[in-house]
Amino acid sequence: MTLNSGKTIPQLGFGVWQVSDDGAEAAVAEALRVGYRSIDTAKVYENEAGTGRAIAASGLDRGDVYLTTKLWNSDQGFDETLRAFDASLERLGTDYVDLYLIHWPVPEYGRAVDTFKAFQKIRDEGRAKSIGVSNFRVEDLQRVIDETGEAPAVNQIELHPGLPQDELRAFHAEHGIATEAWSPLGQGESLEDPTIVEIAAAHGVTPAQAILRWHLQLGNVVIPKSVTPARIAENFEVFGFELTADEVARITALPGRRIGPDPAEFNLR
Ligand code: NAD
8 A cells, every 4th residue: 555655555564562571582583484564662661672683583684674663651651762773773683664653642641742753753764664653543643643643654543343443434434543552363363253253254264354454345454363373374375255245334334343452541551
């Protein structure tokens, strides 16, 4: 997909939350071997080093792997961000990232705009090819747009069956912001939903594949996670079938809930 930065991002990537540093090295190596070319990590995952080692050892050109990392809450602020970014690059063992995200808005800090201004500097220096945010609400996005004159390239948000985020997706579409779905499989919770099981069976695919296909057809960037080689491969095989418009609508209409924290209140340091 083409971002508002003019750069492209693979629509399907691989996430490494809740994986140890060594575990991430193994999982990313497997993902790259299977064919994924986009990896999503974060400072707070404490596996940037393992992720970087796997990319370096893959034999792939750095330019062929799309690498995303995120700025942690306690590093928000202009100068703090510049320091935190340098430390992330050091751990990743690279001299640029493809996408740098503000991990959470933390409205009570009131530092998201200054943080985004530091992101603009990093981007202008070519050290992050695109800059974006994560877990931003409409009002958080609007503030960044109003005060910097720039819309983030990406907003990475919790989005899965039961939480289709219609309001944010509409706002993103209006402002040229790509929607990236985290916990795209509902951390596994969505896999047993009877509607999804039925739709998957109709296409001879697994529930995980049906859900990932739903994301792709909605236009989301999607970053499923697994450390199991068979599932890593399964989640990458989602380009050989297509859901009908009715099936997409039925999944979008499923009831459900937010699994992760509420961005209005989340302030973990
Ligand atoms: P996910 O929805 O990708 O679910 C992962 C879990 O689903 C796995 O641990 C496994 O138990 C199960 N699973 C995966 N593939 C399966 C398959 N084919 N069959 C059966 N079960 C399967 O959840 P996630 O890890 O929370 O989210 C994905 C990525 O999103 C993370 O790794 C991380 O990179 C990112 N993320 C970002 C934020 C944020 O605040 N920006 C928050 C959470 C996650």
